[in-house]
Amino acid sequence: MADASAARSILAAGTQAPDFTLASGLDSKLTLSSLRGNPVILAFYPADWSSVCGDQLVLYNQVLPMFKQANATLLGISVDSVFCHQAFKEARNLNFDLLADFEPKGTVAKEYGAYASALGMCERALFVIDKHGVIAWSYLSPMGENPGADGILNALEKLPA
């Protein structure tokens, strides 16, 4: 039986990753293309504070040294505001940027096909972008399921040097 997820589609491997600039803090912004030259991991997730998201981001925070071995930068993205992200980061001791796809709401998520319109939140979707800015791997997880980090690590390993 086909479920709702079958109808959803996120940008696939081989696609140029749409560039964007989003707030990464109260006074800071981050532009994806400024990271060109090294791999980038985009982790779209539904919401700060929800338990699955917390587990997923806490796990990625702990796995950061393994991502860094591949020179990869991890970015979390949700529609929460910078104030919400800041409180969440402090509460979970997160050592990577959370970007606010806040206004106009979900613009970047929509470009990646990672926006759940009915819920007004990002999907739980992962993208590994290579050093040239091309999507090397993407994965749409069921929203209530923490996808772990093994898929990301496998994708990073397969990137050409």
Next chain:
Amino acid sequence: MSQLKDPVHEGDNYQGSLDAPLVLVEYGDYQCPYCGEAYGVIKQVQKHFGDKLCFVFRDFPLTQIHEQALAAALVADFAAKYDKFWPVHDALYEHQKRLGNDLYQSLAHTYELPMQELVAEIQDKTAEEKITHDFKSGVRSGVNGTPSFFINGEHYKGPAEAHALIATLEAVLARA
């Protein structure tokens, strides 16, 4: 279904025989409250299956949110050198709310572990290698939080409850 990438081996901390028809691996964190709940669940599961089950505990400390997780894992692994891993593992979970130096000292006293060596071990980063190895093997096997379980190498995604684990293990045993 994700698979356990690092098969169980003699270097693991395990209860029972590695040749048992059922091998249950837990990736756990001593400070994780859900692992604390799973501790009692595992005891029930072990009682149910007896020597048909081998239980393996691997470290998966989430040190960024649990400040005692690493120290507790080091204490348990140190105890393993003196064949005291399991009593110390059990005591850490039974006194999970008291994790800290007072508890570790008391455990060292109770289980006759040399305190000076234990302190040196905790300060010596090489002792963390086994823990890092466990952590990485868990991540590569698809561990997405704690506790995570593998039954005969396959990631178990059901609830960490005795009836659910026992039912799944019974089904695996029936197929064995």
